[in-house]
Structures are given as C-alpha cells and as structure tokens.
Amino acid sequence: MTSADDRVQLVRDATFARVDAAGGISGTRGTAPDGLFLRDARHLSLWHLTVDGTAPVALVPATAETDDKALSVLTPRGTRDNPPAYTVFREQSVSAGMLTEHLRLVSNRPDPVTALVEITVDADFADLFELRADDRHYDKPGARHEIHRTDDGLVFDYRRADWHSRTTVVGRPAPTGLDAAPDTPSARTLSWRLRLDAHGQTDLHLTVRARPHGQAAETPTVARPHRQTASAADDLTRTCERGLADVDLLTIPVTGVDGETAAVPAAGIPWFLTLFGRDSLLTSYFLLPYRPETAAATLSALAATQGQDHDPVSGEQPGRIVHETRHGELAHFRQIPYGRYYGAVDATPLFLVLLHAHYRTTGDRALAVRLEQHARRAVDWMLTDGGLDEHGYLTYQPDPNGLVNQNWKDSAGAVCFADGTQAQGPIAVSEAQGYAYDALIRTAELAAAVWQDESYAHRLRETAARLRARFAADFWMPDAGFPALALDGQGRQVDALASDAGHLLWSGILDQELARRVGQRLLLPDFFSGWAIRTLAAGQKPYHPLSYHRGSAWPHDNAVIVLGLARHGLAEQARTVADGLIAAAVHHGYRLPEVLAGYDRTATARPVPYPHSCSPQAWAAATPLALRTALQML
Numbered sequence: 136m137t138s139a140d141d142r143v144q145l146v147r148d149a150t151f152a153r154v155d156a157a158g159g160i161s162g163t164r165g166t167a168p169d170g171l172f173l174r175d176a177r178h179l180s181l182w183h184l185t186v187d188g189t190a191p192v193a194l195v196p197a198t199a200e201t202d203d204k205a206l207s208v209l210t211p212r213g214t215r216d217n218p219p220a221y222t223v224f225r226e227q228s229v230s231a232g233m234l235t236e237h238l239r240l241v242s243n244r245p246d247p248v249t250a251l252v253e254i255t256v257d258a259d260f261a262d263l264f265e266l267r268a269d270d271r272h273y274d275k276p277g278a279r280h281e282i283h284r285t286d287d288g289l290v291f292d293y294r295r296a297d298w299h300s301r302t303t304v305v306g307r308p309a310p311t312g313l314d315a316a317p318d319t320p321s322a323r324t325l326s327w328r329l330r331l332d333a334h335g336q337t338d339l340h341l342t343v344r345a346r347p348h349g350q351a352a353e354t355p356t357v358a359r360p361h362r363q364t365a366s367a368a369d370d371l372t373r374t375c376e377r378g379l380a381d382v383d384l385l386t387i388p389v390t391g392v393d394g395e396t397a398a399v400p401a402a403g404i405p406w407f408l409t410l411f412g413r414d415s416l417l418t419s420y421f422l423l424p425y426r427p428e429t430a431a432a433t434l435s436a437l438a439a440t441q442g443q444d445h446d447p448v449s450g451e452q453p454g455r456i457v458h459e460t461r462h463g464e465l466a467h468f469r470q471i472p473y474g475r476y477y478g479a480v481d482a483t484p485l486f487l488v489l490l491h492a493h494y495r496t497t498g499d500r501a502l503a504v505r506l507e508q509h510a511r512r513a514v515d516w517m518l519t520d521g522g523l524d525e526h527g528y529l530t531y532q533p534d535p536n537g538l539v540n541q542n543w544k545d546s547a548g549a550v551c552f553a554d555g556t557q558a559q560g561p562i563a564v565s566e567a568q569g570y571a572y573d574a575l576i577r578t579a580e581l582a583a584a585v586w587q588d589e590s591y592a593h594r595l596r597e598t599a600a601r602l603r604a605r606f607a608a609d610f611w612m613p614d615a616g617f618p619a620l621a622l623d624g625q626g627r628q629v630d631a632l633a634s635d636a637g638h639l640l641w642s643g644i645l646d647q648e649l650a651r652r653v654g655q656r657l658l659l660p661d662f663f664s665g666w667a668i669r670t671l672a673a674g675q676k677p678y679h680p681l682s683y684h685r686g687s688a689w690p691h692d693n694a695v696i697v698l699g700l701a702r703h704g705l706a707e708q709a710r711t712v713a714d715g716l717i718a719a720a721v722h723h724g725y726r727l728p729e730v731l732a733g734y735d736r737t738a739t740a741r742p743v744p745y746p747h748s749c750s751p752q753a754w755a756a757a758t759p760l761a762l763r764t765a766l767q768m769l
Contacts, residue, residue, distance in 0.1 A: 141155075141156065142154060142155055142156075142167065142169055143155075143156075143197045143198070143199050143205045144199070144404065144405075144750075145199065145202070145203050145204065145205055145227065145228065145229045146202055146203060146229065146384045146385075146404060146751075147202065147203035147228075147229050147230050147231070147384065148229075148230055148231035148232070148356045148387075149173065149174070149231070149387040149388065149401070149408060150171070150172070150173050150229050150230065150231060150232055150233070150345070151171075151172050151229065151404050151405065151408065152170065152171045152172070152179075152227070152229050152234050153167070153168070153169040153170065153172075153405070154169060154182070154197055154205065154227065155169065155197070156193050156196035156197050156207070157184070157190070157191065157192070157193045157196070157197065157207060157209060157225075158182075158184065158197050158205065158207050158209075158225050158227055158236075159182055159183050159184060159190075160179060160180065160181055160182035160183075161181065161183070162180040162181050162257070162259060164261075164265075164266045165266070165267075166267075166746070167405075168263075168266040168405065171229070171234045171302075171343060171345060172263070172405065172408070173232055173345040173347050174347040174348075174349075174350060174462040174463065175262060175263045175264075175408075175409065175461050175462050175463030175466070176260055176261065176262055176263070176300060176345075176347060176463050176464065177258075177259060177260065177261045177263075177266065178258055178260065178300070178302045178343070178345035178347070179234060179256070179257075179258055179302060179343055179345075180257050180258055180259040180261065181255060181256055181257035181258075181319065181322050182254065182255075182256055182343075183254065183255040183256075184209075184223075184225075184238075184252070184253070184254055185252075185253045185255075186209075186211045186221075186223065186240075186250055186251070186252055186253075187211055187220075187250060187251050188251065188253075189211060189212055191209035191210055191211050191212075191223055192209065192210060192211075192212060193207055193208070193209055194208045194209065194210055194222075195207055195208035197225075197227070202380070202384050203228050203229050203230065204226065204227070204228040205226075205227050205228070206224070206225065206226050206227075207225045207227075208222065208223070208224055208225070209222070209223040209225055210222050210223065218243065219243060220242065220243060220244050220248050220250075221240050221241055221242050221243055221244070221248065221250060221331060222240070222241045222243060223238055223239070223240055223241075224238070224239040224240075224241065225237075225238055226239075230356075231356045232344060232345045232346070232347075232350075233342060233343065233344050233345070234342075234343040235340070235341070235342050235343075236340070236341040236342075236343075237338065237339075237340055237341075238252070238338070238339040238340075238341070239336060239337075239338050240252070240329060240331060240336060240337050240338075240339070241331075241335075241336045242331035242332065242333065242334055242335050242336065243334070244331075244333065244334070245333050245334065246333055247330065247331065247332050247333055247335075248330075248331050249328055249329065249330050249331070250328070250329045250331060250337075251326065251327075251328055252326065252327045252328075252329055252339060253324050253325065253326045253327075254324070254325045254326075254341065255316050255319070255322050255323070255324045255325075256289075256304055256322060256323060256324075256325065256343075257291075257316075257319060257321050257322035257323070258291035258293070258302040259321070260280075260291075260293040260300050260302075260464070262463040262464050262465045262466075263405070263406060263463060264463065264465050264471055264473075265465070267406065273465055273470050274470075275295055275464075276295075277295055277296060278293070278294070278295040279292075279293070279294045279295070280292070280293055280321060281293075281294070282321075282323060284313050285303075285305075286309060287305050287306055287307070287309040287310075288303065288304040288305040288306050288309070288310065288325065289303075289304050289313060289323055289325070290302070290303050290304075291303075291304075295464065295468075296468075298348050298464055298467055298468075299348055300345075300346065300347055300348045300464075301345075301346040302343065302344070302345055302346070303342075303343070303344045303346070304325070304341065304342070304343050305341070305342045305344075306325060306327070306339065306340070306341050307339070307340040307341075308327065308339070310325040310326055310327055311326060311327055311328060312324075312325070312326035312327075313325055313326075314326070327339060347462065348462075348464070348467070349462065350462075356388075370717050370718075370720070370721050370725070371713075371717050371759060371762065371763060371766075373725045374717055374720040374721075374725045374726075374727065374759040375759045375760055375763060376725070377720075377724070377725040377726050377756075377759075378726075378727070378755075378756040378757055378758065378759045378760060379425075379426075379756075379760070381726060381751035381752075381753075381756035382400050382418070382422065382426075382429075382753060382756050382757060384751055385400050385401045385402075385403065385404070385408070385751060385752075385753050385756070386398050386399065386400055386401070387399060387400075387401045387408065387409070387410070389410050389436045389439075389460075390436070390439055391432065391435035391436055391438075391439055392435045392436075392438040392439040392505075392506070392509070393435070395435070397432035397433070397435050397436045398429075398432050399415055399419075399429070399432050399433045399436050400414075400415055400418045400419065400422075400429060400433070400753040400757075401415075401753060402414040402415070402459075402749075402752065402753050402754075403729060403749030403750075403751065403752035403753055403755075404749055404750065404751060404752075405749070406749060407459075407749060407752075409459060409460055409461060409462070410436055410437075410440070410457075410459070410460045411458065411459045411460075412437060412456045412457050412458050412459065412479055412482030412485070412486070413458065413479055413481055413482045413485060413543055414753055414754055415433045415436075415437070415753070416433060416437070416482060416485040416486060416488075416489050417485065417691060417695070417754050417757075418433075418691075418753040418754045418756070418757045419432075419433040419434075419489055419757075420485075420488070420489050420492060420761075421691075421694060421754065421757035421758065421760050421761035421764075422757050422760055423489075423492055423493065423496050424496060424760075424764055425760055427493060427496055427497050430489055430492070430493045431493060431502050433489070434486065434489060434490055434493065434502065434506060435502075435506075437456050437457060437482075437486055438506050438509040440456075440457040440460060440475060441454065441455070441456060441457070441509055441512065441513070442454060442455035442456075442457070442477055442516070445520075446477075448469065448472050448536070449472050449474070449475055449476050449477055450472070450476060450477035450478040450534065450537065451475065451477045452477065452516060452520040453512065453515070453516065453520070454483070454512035454513050454514075454515050454516030454520075455477045455482075455483055455513075455516045455520065455521075456477075456479070456482040456483040456485075456486045456513060457475055457476070457477055457479075457482065458476050458477055458478050458479035458482055458538075458541075459473055459476050460473075460474070460475050460476075461473040461474050461475075461476075462474075472534075472536060472537045473537070476537060476538075478531070478534050478537045478538040478541045479538075479541050479542075479545075480521070480529050480530070480531040480541045480542055480564065480567045481529075481541075481542055481543065481564075481566070481567045481570050483513045483516050483517060483521065483574075484513075484517060484529070484567065484570035484571045484573070484574035485570055485574075486509075486510075486513055486574075487510055487513050487514065487574035487575075487577060487578050488570060488573050488574050488577055490502070490503060490506060490510055490577075490578075490581070491503070491577030491578060491580060491581055492577070494581060494585065500585050503581050503585045503586075504585060504586075507581075507585075507586055510578060510581065513574075514574075514575070514578055514595070517529060517571055517574070517575075518598075521571075522561065522563070523571065523598070523602070526561060526563065527602075527605055527609075528563035528567075528568050528571075528602075528605075528606075528622065529563060529567045529568060529570075529571045530560070530561035530562060530563045531560065531561065531562055532560040532561050532562075533559070533560050533562070539557070540562070540564075542564040542566065542567055542635075543566070543692070544564075544633075544635070544670065544684040545684075546683045546684050548677070548685065549670075549683070549684035549685060550562060550564060550620060550621050550629060551620075551629065551631050551677050551685065552629055552630055552631060553630045553631050553632070553675055553676060553677075554676055554677075555676045555677035558620075558621055558623040558624075558629045559623055559624050560623070560624045561624050562621050562622070562623060562624065562629075563621055563622040564620065564621040564635065565610055565618050565619060565620055565621060565635050565636060565638075565639060566635040566636075566638035566639065566642075568602065568606050568610070568644060569606075569638055569639045569641070569642030569643070569644040569645075570638075570642055571602060572599050572602050572603055572606070572642055572643065572644040573641075573642040573643060573644070575595045575596070575598055575599035575602070576595070576596065576599050576643070578595055579591075579592040579593075579595035579596045579599070580592070582595065602644075603644050606644055607645070607646070607649070609622060609626075609628075610622070610628070611649065612628055612630060615630070615632065616652060616656065617632055617636060617652075617653065617656055618636045618639060618645075618649075618653065620632075620633040620635055620636075631671060631675060631677060632661075632662075632671065632672040632675060633670060633671050633672075634657070634662070634668050634669065634670050634671070634689075634692050634693075634696065636653050636656075636657070637653065637654070637657050637668065637692070637693075637695065637696030637699055637700075638692075638695050638696065638699065639653065639699070640653060640654055640696065640699025640700060640702060640703055641695050641696070641698045641699035641702060642699075643702070647703060650699070650703045651703055651705060654699070654700050654703060654705040654708050655705070655708065657696065657708070658708045658711060658712070659672075660673075660735070661673045661674050663711070663712070663715070664688055664715075664731075664733055664734065664735050664736055665715055665735055665736025665737065666688060666715045666716070666718065666719045666731055666736050666742045667688035667689075667690065667693045667712065667715055667716055667719065667731055668688060668692070668693050668696055668712060669686055669687065669688050669733045670682075670684050670685060670686060670687055670688065670689065670692065670733075671684075671685050671686050673686065673733065678733075679733075680732050680733035680734050680743075681732050681733075681745065681746065682733075683730070683745075686733040687730045687731060687732055687733050687745050688730070688731045688732075688733055689729070689730055689731075689755075690716055690719075690727040690728070690729075690731070690754075690755045690758040691754035691755055691757075691758050693712055693716055693758070694716075694754075694757075694758040694761035694762060694765075695761075696712065697709050697712050697713055697761065697762055697765045698761055698764065698765045698768075700712070700765070701765040701766070701768040701769055702768070704769075706769040709765055709766070709769060710766065710769070713762045713765065713766060715736070716758065716759075716762060717759070717762070719731060719742045720759065722741040722742055723742075723744075726750065726751065726756070727755040727756070727758050727759065728744055728745065728749075728750055728752070728755060729745070729749040729750065729752035729755050730744075730745035731743070731744065731745060732744065732745050
C-alpha cells in the first residue's frame with residue numbers, strides 16, 4: 136500500500152516496513168518514519184542499494200502487489216547512446232519479524248559483465264516514541280551498539296542494562312566484502328561481485344530478521360480467516376471486504392487471561408500496532424455479528440491486563456481496563472508511562488458492553504462465566520475509582536505526564552467549551568456516561584441470566600436508573616437543545632457542540648424524544664459535511680477542519696452514531712451518513728482512513744485526508760461492518 140508521503144508500506148504478522156520508491160530506507164523521523172518495525176522499535180534504519188557505485192533509478196517505482204509484498208524495477212544510470220548494462224528486478228516482502236529481498240539482475244549486454252552490488256545497512260533500534268517526538272530527547276545511559284560480522288552477513292546488537300535487541304542480515308550468496316560506511320559510522324556496507332553471462336541473469340537473496348527484547352526467537356504468526364471476494368459487488372460490500380482484509384493485517388498475537396495466545400486487532404499503523412483497550416473493544420464490537428471470535432480474544436487479552444493495584448504513573452487501578460500496552464525500550468525503563476497505561480475513562484464500561492454483546496450475539500455463556508470475576512471488578516472500578524459513587528459520573532483527572540483527555544477524543548484541548556477553553560478536572564465526558572449506563576444494564580442481564588445473582592442484577596439496574604435520570608438533568612442544554620460535551624470539575628456544562636452526543640443514541644441513556652432531537656441535529660450542515668459528521672460543529676470558535684478532534688470527522692465515531700440512529704428508528708439520517716462514508720471509502724480504494732478533514736463535500740470532488748491519519752486503522756477498517764449492521768436494523 137502507498138502511504139500519504141508516497142512511501143510503500145508493507146504489513147504482516149505484527150511487522151511492518153516502509154520503503155521509498157526504489158525500495159530504500161533512509162531513517163526518516165517525524166510523522167512518516169521509514170524502516171522495519173516490530174514491537175514499538177525500528178530494527179532497520181538504513182537500507183541503501185548501489186550498483187557499480189551509484190544508486191539505481193526506478194523505472195517502475197516500488198508498488199505494493201499485495202499488502203505484504205512490493206515490486207520495483209531499477210537500472211544503473213545510462214544514456215541514450217550508452218544504455219544501462221543490466222536491469223534490477225527487486226522484490227521485497229515482510230512476514231513475522233522479517234524483511235526479505237530478492238534482487239534479480241538481468242544483463243542487457245551481449246558479453247559477460249560483473250556487477251558490483253552493495254547494500255549499506257544500519258539499525259538504530261529507535262523507539263517509536265523517539266521517532267514521533269522530533270523536539271524531545273530521551274537519555275539512554277549505558278546504551279551500547281555493537282556490530283558483528285558473520286559468515287553470511289552481520290548482526291547489529293543493542294544493549295542497555297537488561298535490554299537486548301538484535302537485527303541480523305543474511306545474504307545468499309554470502310557477501311564478499313564488509314566495510315564501514317564513510318558517511319555513517321554506525322552503518323556497514325555489504326558487497327557482492329556478481330558475474331552475469333551474455334544476456335544472462337543472477338540472483339541475490341537477503342533476509343533481515345528482527346529480534347526484539349523479550350520476544351521468542353520466532354515471531355508468532357496469526358491465522359487469518361479465509362475470505363471469498365465477490366466477483367461483482369456493491370460499494371458497501373467492497374468496503375467491508377477491504378475492511379476485513381485490513382483487520383487481518385492489524386491482527387497481532389497477545390497473551391490471553393489463561394495464558395493462551397489471543398489474536399486481537401491492534402489499533403493502527405505506524406504508531407499503534409499494539410493492543411489498545413478502547414480501539415480493540417469498539418473494533419471487536421463492530422465485527423461481532425461477523426467475527427465473534429475477535430471479541431472473545433479481545434476480552435480475554437484485556438482481562439489478562441486488567442488493573443490490580445494503584446499506580447499513579449501508569450494510572451493503574453483495581454479493575455480498570457488498560458488503555459494501551461507498549462513493548463519498547465522507553466516503556467521498559469518507564470521513561471514513558473505507556474508500558475501498561477490505564478488512562479482511559481471508557482475502556483472499562485466498553486469491556487462490559489462487549490462481554491454482554493458477545494453473549495447476546497452468540498448465545499454462548501462460556502465466556503461470560505469465564506470472565507465473571509473480571510466483569511465484577513470492572514463494575515467495582517466504575518463505582519469507586521471511576522467516580523460513580525463520589526461524583527455521580529465516570530470522571531477522569533487530566534494526566535500531565537500522559538493523556539490530558541482520557542476519552543476517545545484524547546488530544547489536548549479536545550474537551551473544550553464553545554470558546555475553545557479546555558475543561559479542567561475531574562471531567563465527566565458525556566459519551567462515557569452513556570457507556571456506563573449501558574454497561575450496568577447489560578451486566579445486570581448477565582448477572583440474572585448467566586451468573587444467577589438476581590440481587591446483584593437488581594443493584595446494577597437501580598444504579599443505572601439513577602445515572603440516567605441524573606444525566607438528563609445535568610447534561611441537557613435547553614437553549615441549545617443538545618447535550619453538553621462534558622461537565623467540568625466545578626459541575627459546569629462544557630458547552631461545545633460535539634459529535635459525542637451521537638454516542639448517547641447508541642448507549643440508550645437518552646429517552647426517545649431527546650435521542651431523535653439529537654439525531655436530527657447531527658445531520659444539519661454545520662455537523663454533517665456530506666462525507667461524515669464532524670467532531671465539532673462548524674462555526675464554533677474552536678472549530679478547525681484539520682484539527683485532530685476539533686473539526687475533523689472520524690469514521691468509527693460515525694459508525695457508533697449510525698448504530699444509534701438505527702436504534703432509534705432514524706432511518707433517513709442513518710442512511711445519509713452511511714452513504715457519505717461509503718462514498719468517502721470509494722475515493723480511498725474502498726479503505727476508510729482513520730480521520731477525514733472536516734471540509735464540506737461541496738468544496739472538493741473527493742474527501743480531503745487528515746495529514747497524520749493512520750492507515751490501515753482498526754476501527755476505521757471495521758466501520759463498514761457496523762454500517763452494514765445498522766442498515767440491516769432499519
């Protein structure tokens with residue numbers, strides 16, 4: 136697949152690589168780093184091919200033939216009167232922990248020639264968080280980089296205290312030379328002198344294998360369901376097929392609650408190829424009618440990482456569901472809080488929602504029985520540390536060292552008043568109250584029908600009823616005819632008009648009359664761009680069409696809203712939003728991006744992409760399945 140910066144991205148088995156048009160890697164940083172990546176680290180930061188001392192030019196730029204394989208055609212530089220002596224056919228692919236390359240040199244000459252082929256290679260082992268933060272430096276005391284020559288290549292070793300990562304490079308045939316790279320002291324140049332007969336050819340095979348810290352010698356692979364692609368299909372069907380394929384690309388192996396390997400959807404590439412609470416839960420919910428095994432795996436993995444103790448750095452609290460997990464060096468040494476970071480107010484109720492939804496969809500009681508104690512601990516967290524007992528609502532305190540906002544709009548400034556001011560904590564965001572209400576109602580049903588505990592079910596129903604009544608009184612803004620985005624720490628209504636209100640239709644915390652008013656309001660032009668519903672209604676002071684959460688439009692956000700519209704019988708509105716999203720997908724090769732810019736559909740012939748959007752991204756990939764479910768409800 137080609138990314139927004141024209142690099143080619145290859146993905147398979149929790150491993151991804153990004154290469155340029157000639158198949159090279161230069162070690163870029165910032166919003167679009169290149170390299171070979173596994174477990175939050177870059178294992179290959181330089182991969183530069185030369186033939187006879189010069190970089191070949193791309194006759195056919197690198198093109199992704201499949202999601203995990205790219206082909207390019209290169210030649211040494213030549214002229215009209217002195218054309219290149221040979222052509223290089225380059226095939227690159229990724230698999231579990233590996234980048235493999237096949238170079239086939241074909242002679243264009245009637246006499247034998249010898250080609251000098253050189254690959255300059257380096258591995259910086261940079262943590263993804265280093266690559267994202269151009270303006271931030273992380274100290275690494277005692278870090279050591281070592282390079283060892285082997286019979287058929289070389290090994291890059293990186294050590295820091297108990298941390299040890301490795302990248303190996305193997306050539307077939309073995310390289311005949313290994314030299315320091317003059318311009319990059321940490322790099323090495325492997326060289327081969329390859330003889331080509333008259334109009335003959337020769338082959339060079341290279342394998343780069345990443346060995347991250349803490350991972351077994353072989354990176355596990357993930358089995359993928361077999362899919363049959365329709366020979367003729369409508370746009371929604373094609374978008375669903377592309378979405379399922381992308382979910383497959385993002386599926387990674389993690390450890391489940393009983394030590395089993397669970398195949399779960401990671402959040403997205405390049406920054407989030409790891410288990411996330413909120414993202415994985417909503418992705419699994421969207422897929423539930425079609426792939427219930429994904430929900431079961433996600434629930435097991437999140438139960439395995441459920442909070443046990445109080446840790447102010449990571450936000451861990453007993454019963455709390457993790458926001459994200461990280462495996463990189465900076466997380467290992469706690470230079471960032473995200474090794475297991477629990478800064479999410481909504482992952483815990485969504486865990487309970489998905490557990491019940493899995494039971495309701497499949498009729499299988501086994502998972503609900505297996506995770507009963509985890510579910511009860513999740514409810515306990517909502518009532519205690521989550522804030523329901525103390526504040527009457529699920530709340531969070533902004534984390535100055537982690538996430539300032541801990542709902543799905545987790546960028547700084549996203550939970551704001553109509554004047555653009557960020558709300559101060561403890562913050563009660565509207566959609567999280569809906570999730571909490573839904574979680575209590577659903578868990579009450581599990582308690583009564585599966586766990587045979589009617590008294591517990593009764594307590595949960597009463598708690599849910601009180602929450603629903605409080606919410607209607609405290610969050611509804613009569614003048615705007617719309618719910619507040621949040622309540623701040625002083626109980627004031629955070630009055631920006633935001634798409635979060637649409638989630639309240641999905642969760643059922645609003646009565647039918649208010650839900651219909653909200654649904655109809657979200658389809659007015661200041662919210663609905665023609666492609667999707669914006670995160671903030673246009674015309675407000677903080678609105679910006681290229682802001683991450685203050686004016687852009689997110690497919691998954693819209694999927695939740697469409698499910699809510701369908702729940703309340705707003706068929707015309709549900710179809711309108713679904714049609715806009717499907718049309719946007721068509722313009723992106725049937726792949727929905729993570730985020731769309733908020734520009735109106737009348738302004739451009741195609742949707743404007745958000746500059747830093749992940750692709751593929753799990754809940755965007757699963758969105759068309761949610762749309763299909765919603766349309767079937769109408």
